[in-house]
Amino acid sequence: MTMALSPDHDWRRRVIERAKELDHEHRRRTRGLWQLPLGLALSLRFLRTAARQLVTAPHRSEPRQVEHPRPGQIAVTFVGHATVMLTTPLARVLTDPFLGDFFLGLRRAEAACLHSADADDVNLILISHAHRDRLDLASLRRLAGRAAVLVPPRCACLVEGLGFARVIELAPGQRFEYADVEVTAVAARHEGARGPFDSAWRGACGYIVRSAGANVYFAGGTAYFSGFEEIGRRLHPDVALLPVAGYQPTALRAINMSPIDAVQAFTDLGAKLLVPVGHGSFPLGYEPLDEPLRWLRQICADRGISGQLAVLGHGETCLVRAGEVESTSGIAFVPPHC
Numbered sequence: 001m002t003m004a005l006s007p008d009h010d011w012r013r014r015v016i017e018r019a020k021e022l023d024h025e026h027r028r029r030t031r032g033l034w035q036l037p038l039g040l041a042l043s044l045r046f047l048r049t050a051a052r053q054l055v056t057a058p059h060r061s062e063p064r065q066v067e068h069p070r071p072g073q074i075a076v077t078f079v080g081h082a083t084v085m086l087t088t089p090l091a092r093v094l095t096d097p098f099l100g101d102f103f104l105g106l107r108r109a110e111a112a113c114l115h116s117a118d119a120d121d122v123n124l125i126l127i128s129h130a131h132r133d134r135l136d137l138a139s140l141r142r143l144a145g146r147a148a149v150l151v152p153p154r155c156a157c158l159v160e161g162l163g164f165a166r167v168i169e170l171a172p173g174q175r176f177e178y179a180d181v182e183v184t185a186v187a188a189r190h191e192g193a194r195g196p197f198d199s200a201w202r203g204a205c206g207y208i209v210r211s212a213g214a215n216v217y218f219a220g221g222t223a224y225f226s227g228f229e230e231i232g233r234r235l236h237p238d239v240a241l242l243p244v245a246g247y248q249p250t251a252l253r254a255i256n257m258s259p260i261d262a263v264q265a266f267t268d269l270g271a272k273l274l275v276p277v278g279h280g281s282f283p284l285g286y287e288p289l290d291e292p293l294r295w296l297r298q299i300c301a302d303r304g305i306s307g308q309l310a311v312l313g314h315g316e317t318c319l320v321r322a323g324e325v326e327s328t329s330g331i332a333f334v335p336p337h338c
């Protein structure tokens with residue numbers, strides 16, 4: 001007797017199978033490292049990177065002011081680490097602002113690149129979770145004033161008292177509207193401890209920023225998880241800002257994504273343009289700082305989606321219309337297909 005599997009069972013089996021394939025791909029790509037005493041090799045590499053950065057000043061790009069675009073467009077500017085500025089005709093949105101040079105004693109390799117006039121013009125700040133590289137009190141104090149801050153559940157108390165006009169907690173599925181943008185919080189697989197002895201439970205979110213220009217998905221901090229498919233089906237992101245670093249040692253993949261995970265997430269989302277974030281500033285994992293982008297470019301080339309990859313340097317901007325991308329910083333992007 002044969003039994004028909006329910007669609008739900010079939011979906012779960014597909015998700016589990018996909019996760020196994022990603023694990024296998026990671027093992028295959030790090031095979032050389034497994035032949036060494038892995039922990040020692042990786043931690044020595046990490047210490048060497050961290051020590052080299054301590055004696056080297058961060059590279060600083062000259063910030064350029066980003067004008068509000070014409071109706072029907074949105075400008076996407078990579079500020080650095082997970083900080084991205086989204087500029088619409090009527091609003092300026094900043095994700096996970098981290099503007100300083102040091103994080104937990106680590107010195108960044110590339111300084112945050114944000115024009116002071118644009119920083120003063122920010123209306124909306126999106127905080128994905130309470131880790132100190134994403135919810136940075138010094139950066140938030142710099143931006144405080146008329147802006148509103150959206151935070152995941154149980155994070156408002158960390159931000160209240162900094163001087164913002166409004167602090168709003170959004171749980172996944174909840175929305176907030178400002179001028180010409182609508183922000184929807186979505187689920188993420190991550191956590192929000194402020195330190196090793198902090199046992200408080202706090203939420204973690206991604207956000208979809210919907211505007212007439214395009215729907216932009218900021219994943220925040222997250223591991224690969226089955227939710228990407230649902231986010232894609234329900235909220236139709238055009239541009240996906242996905243984290244690609246902090247994946248070595250492998251245990252970190254429980255909360256972070258590698259380039260392989262990010263490309264799979266991009267595929268699940270059905271987005272048109274992948275903008276990697278979280279790379280190039282701090283050595284938060286054991287992998288070399290330049291490895292995530294090198295790896296990401298190679299995977300995108302292997303899969304024939306290089307034209308959908310938009311690697312922005314610090315301070316660089318790309319201008320997006322739904323289904324079409326053009327550069328304002330000398331980078332040639334192939335417009336993705338609708």
Ligand SMILES: [Zn+2]
Pocket residue numbers: 129131134190191221
């Ligand atoms: Zn985090």
